[in-house]
Amino acid sequence: MITKICSWIYRDRFKAFDRIAEQPEAVQREALQKLLDMAKDTEWGTNHHFEEIKSYEEYVARTPLTDYEILKNDIDRMRHGEKDILWKGRVKWYAKSSGTTNDKSKFIPVSKQALKDTHYKGGIDTVLTYMRNYPKSKVMDRFGLILGGSHQPNYNVPGSYVGDLSAVLIQNIPDILNMLRVPSKKTALLDDFEVKRDRIAREALHRNISSISGVPSWMMSVLNRVLEISGKDTIDQVWPHLEVFYHGGVAFAPYREQYHQLIANPDMHYEETYNASEGFFGIQSDPSDVAMLLMLDYGVFFEFIPLEEVGTEHPTVLPIWEVQENKNYALVISTSSGLWRYQIGDVIKFTSTRPYKFIITGRTKSFINAFGEELIVDNAEKGLQEACRKTGAIVQEYTAAPVFMDKEGQCRHQWVIEFKQPPADLNEFVTILDTALQRINSDYEAKRFKNLTLQELEIVPAREGLFNDWLKSKGKLGGQHKVPRLCNDRKIIEEILALN
Incomplete structure (x- = not known):
């Protein structure tokens, strides 16, 4: 019943999918203008005259390409509690990710706007896409096992934290959705993974799990612990209603055969997502196609640098409506967390431009x-x-x-x-x-x-x-x-x- 209700409530969302495919330039120009309007009174917006910008071409002329090294000092000021720097208001959450040349870690701001318009919207669309592809699914009628990291206080700023993106999302997840997931929030946010792995397995063991979500390598470790505790041979013997794995973070190909051995059910489904610390960008919309649909209405404006020009003094930078199929591009984003023309470091290749579908082909430094x-x-x-x-x-x-x-x-x-x-x-x-x-x-x-x-x-x-x-x-x-x-x-x- 819950699955049917969710499908009914969000049925209009699929019309937006059609618009993404049919009017990508209009959707992206609207996304950019909304970002500029919301950030025009910030320090960054004032310095770059956002209030005067009325087109993508003016945005490019007034705003330089950036990366973490360029924005690091501004982000650190935000972490110390300053407001209206890169994004409006005070940002209290920071996703901790792999470091740069000069730092062990990066701290990516995650605003309330980004949680709502980007990350949670992407999570909802992932489930909706799955239910559209499999109309007989009952995935929302049972529990979802969702893996997460941990978070810690951010400096001494009250109510502000840094941690894995997954921990940020779990900590802020709406109560109604929290009722449908395991493990408990206390267990999910534990810092010691070896202790957490055992507790997750024990809490999930006797739940009626229909979906699992997480990074393939860490999810595999948890599932193996479930088998050790249960004494079963395969996961579908533990959770007979398990039907889908929403995965991301690393390429799934090296793990595919291992999951086929762990989960013997031939009707098990796998849906890839592209959810990074900086934003939620893509969903595998067609189970027969490994490419993901680039989500153009998540409060993220996309640009692309041909891979061979990355690191050059004046690289070519293209909006979505100028990219070509089968070329490697470094991803550049502007987001509702205050990342402006930010080079994220990921490399993608478009397999289609009607609609815009892509695969992740690597990292600019990998x-x-x-x-x-x-x-x-x-x-x-x-x-x-x-x-x-x-x-x-x-x-x-x-x-x-x-x-x-x-x-x-x-x-x-x-x-x-x-x-x-x-x-x-x-x-x-x-x-x-x-x-x-x-x-x-x-x-x-x-x-x-x-x-x-x-x-x-x-x-x-x-x-x-x-x-x-x-x-x-x-x-x-x-x-x-x-x-x-x-x-x-x-x-x-x-x-x-x-x-x-």
Whole structure:
């Protein structure tokens, strides 16, 4: 009954989906103007004359590209309680995410407006999209298991906190929705992931769970603990009405086979979302298509920089109505939390422009280009998927980095891979992966030609739990923390190898 009521209440929302597809430029120009109007009296808005801006073209002329380093001082003032700096009023919540070159962590402001118009709207649309795709679903008639991180006081400012985005969302979730989720808020916000994992499993064990939500790696850890406690072989034996996993945060491809083993029900569904600390950007609207729909009416204005121009002095910056399919773009956003023309660091590629659908292909700082090979995460994921398919292996976690020159004067890529199910022949896996990467990436193929620049890649098998131990050593176990997939230097891989 609850599912039917929700479908009825939000039926008009699907009309907005049609408008996103049919009038994307109008929707985005409206979103930008609303942001400018709301922020015109802030310090940033005054300095950049927001009250005079009436078009996207004027916005570009008056507002520079930014990143965290540029906005950091203003954000720190906001964290100390100053108001009307980047966004109107006083912002009390800050999502803590991976650091920059100069800082261990970034603190992304999350305003009340962004909670309402972006993050929660995205969560609601995710469920509505699923119910539209599966009209017989009863997902809202039962409980949802939602994983979250933790938060801590922000300086000494009363009522202000920093923490994982998931913790910010759980802390502020409306009471009526809180009644439909497990675990308890007290358990969900625990700081110690190992303790939290056990408590979540025990609290959820005897609930009638129909949906699970979270980062695939951490959700898998919780589900394995549920199986340990219950003594069951598969999760659907514990929760027979489980029907959907809403996932995001990392690419799902490396985990897909593991989830098929954990959840044997052939009718289990998987829906990807793109929900970052900076905003909620995309939903997998069609279960037969891995690409996500770019959500253009969430109080976020999008721009895009061609990947090859990232870091140049005067990069080309395009609005949504000027992008092309099958090109890699670095994402630039303006949001209702005061991030103005902010380079988020993610790279996407549009698979369609009617409507605008995309896949995440990597990070602007997560790639290997030590020898001109320009290997991005999307290449790595596709190569691993092929190697696993052909050898029956299952990859749990991995990272890769260049070997600039070994004692024999050879250069190559070195991968550390934790296998849940190792290949019978590791050399065969290496050859398939290396060959796949050459086929997928012409630059990598050119550097591999006759072993002149790069030799065949190397794989170092990781012991069980290695990557979790590395995350724990960094204080990043649980929550939304992720293992860096590709690095252009050896700092991270050497730390991981030292623990192997």
